[in-house]
Amino acid sequence: xxxxxxxxxxxxxxxxxxxxxxxxxxxxxxxxxxxxxxxxxxxxxxxxxxxxxxxxxxxxxxxxxxxxxxxxxxxxxxxxxxxxxxxxxxxxxxxxxxxxxxxxxxxxxxxxxxxxxxxxxxxxxxxxxxxxxxxxxxxxxxxxxxxxxxxxxxxxxxxxxxxxxxxxxxxxxxxxxxxxxxxxxxxxxxxxxxxxxxxxxxxxxxxxxxxxxxxxxxxxxxxxxxxxxxxxxxxxxxxxxxxxxxxxxxxxxxxxxxxxxxxxxxxxxxxxxxxxxxxxxxxxxxxxxxxxxxxxxxxxxxxxxxxxxxxxxxxxxxxxxxxxxxxxxxxxxxxxxxxxxxxxxxxxxxxxxxxxxxxxxxxxxxxxxxxxxxxxxxxxxxxxxxxxxxxxxxxxxxxxxxxxxxxxx
Numbered sequence: 448x449x450x451x452x453x454x455x456x457x458x459x460x461x462x463x464x465x466x467x468x469x470x471x472x473x474x475x476x477x478x479x480x481x482x483x484x485x486x487x488x489x490x491x492x493x494x495x496x497x498x499x500x501x502x503x504x505x506x507x508x509x510x511x512x513x514x515x516x517x518x519x520x521x522x523x524x525x526x527x528x529x530x531x532x533x534x535x536x537x538x539x540x541x542x543x544x545x546x547x548x549x550x551x552x553x554x555x556x557x558x559x560x561x562x563x564x565x566x567x568x569x570x571x572x573x574x575x576x577x578x579x580x581x582x583x584x585x586x587x588x589x590x591x592x593x594x595x596x597x598x599x600x601x602x603x604x605x606x607x608x609x610x611x612x613x614x615x616x617x618x619x620x621x622x623x624x625x626x627x628x629x630x631x632x633x634x635x636x637x638x639x640x641x642x643x644x645x646x647x648x649x650x651x652x653x654x655x656x657x658x659x660x661x662x663x664x665x666x667x668x669x670x671x672x673x674x675x676x677x678x679x680x681x682x683x684x685x686x687x688x689x690x691x692x693x694x695x696x697x698x699x700x701x702x703x704x705x706x707x708x709x710x711x712x713x714x715x716x717x718x719x720x721x722x723x724x725x726x727x728x729x730x731x732x733x734x735x736x737x738x739x740x741x742x743x744x745x746x747x748x749x750x751x752x753x754x755x756x757x758x759x760x761x762x763x764x765x766x767x768x769x770x771x772x773x774x775x776x777x778x779x780x781x782x783x784x785x786x787x788x789x790x791x792x793x794x795x796x797x798x799x800x801x802x803x804x805x806x807x808x809x810x811x812x813x814x815x816x817x818x819x820x821x822x823x824x825x826x827x828x829x830x831x832x833x834x835x836x837x838x839x840x841x842x843x844x845x846x847x848x849x850x851x852x853x854x855x856x
Contacts, residue, residue: 684791
């Protein structure tokens with residue numbers, strides 16, 4: 448009995464020793480399960496282009512369990528938290544969060560397990576771009592009115608927030624500037640309460656604007672109109688109807704004596720030779736001696752042309768229509784004058800053969816009548832007048848040959 452008991456003790460000691468050795472091996476080999484927490488950005492998948500998230504959960508915290516060798520090598524880039532937004536409609540929603548984790552790991556906990564979000568319709572709105580000048584120019588220099596292109600941008604985003612947006616703003620740092628600034632700057636969107644929104648809430652088109660800030664030394668200045676001279680002649684039957692200069696004025700700098708002598712600034716000559724449609728061009732300004740320009744050195748010139756309207760006169764024989772078989776018509780005025788007008792190219796093509804003037808004596812009885820002169824002309828020209836508009840006629844019965852013979856005999 449004692450022998451058996453001693454043998455059981457030995458087997459038990461051996462078994463415990465082997466278990467301890469196995470545990471030590473597993474622990475030393477790094478395969479024991481551990482838990483680790485991660486913070487993940489939450490991605491919303493399959494959201495319609497016509498919808499936007501106004502309020503949403505942006506991150507979730509998770510706890511993963513797995514072999515130490517696997518868990519210890521993971522980073523946030525190896526994991527993904529998503530929400531299926533394919534069935535969303537405008538309003539408030541609560542959707543389950545899904546985690547994509549590597550094989551051999553187990554998601555123990557997610558916080559929050561559901562993402563509470565607010566969905567809104569998407570619309571577009573055009574807003575003006577304003578400029579905020581920050582800082583100061585260098586001593587002895589001043590900044591003049593800055594310009595921005597484009598002057599408006601288009602926002603695309605949730606309707607509820609879009610309705611509150613009043614402007615887009617670009618900030619310009621003068622930073623002791625001594626020369627003109629030409630900058631390409633990002634814009635920020637501002638609502639009516641002065642809150643700014645970044646590009647995550649809206650799509651901006653364009654997302655940047657071109658800003659020009661004239662920087663000049665503090666010298667006397669004067670604003671004068673700009674004139675432009677034209678040379679040449681437009682195409683035949685065309686004339687210049689209007690000349691537009693943008694901008695119409697320019698600020699010039701110089702001594703008081705030099706500025707007093709200048710009433711306008713001449714732009715370089717624009718040729719209009721042979722043109723038959725509007726012309727848009729850019730020309731430089733000619734600076735008089737002792738004078739410089741504060742900012743603008745070139746202007747846009749728009750030349751508007753139009754076809755010339757011309758007049759043309761014809762003298763036509765008057766045609767008599769629908770004379771009765773036994774009637775004859777005596778005309779006091781056998782010819783009339785027809786005066787037409789139209790665009791040059793159209794009126795030039797009109798000939799006397801294209802015009803017909805006539806009177807209609809249908810159903811008129813013998814005797815004296817005053818009849819309206821009627822006409823036909825090409826559709827692309829207009830009638831100025833017909834002289835005379837009415838003519839006096841006499842309708843007589845024809846004498847038959849038999850009656851004439853009887854009277855003779």
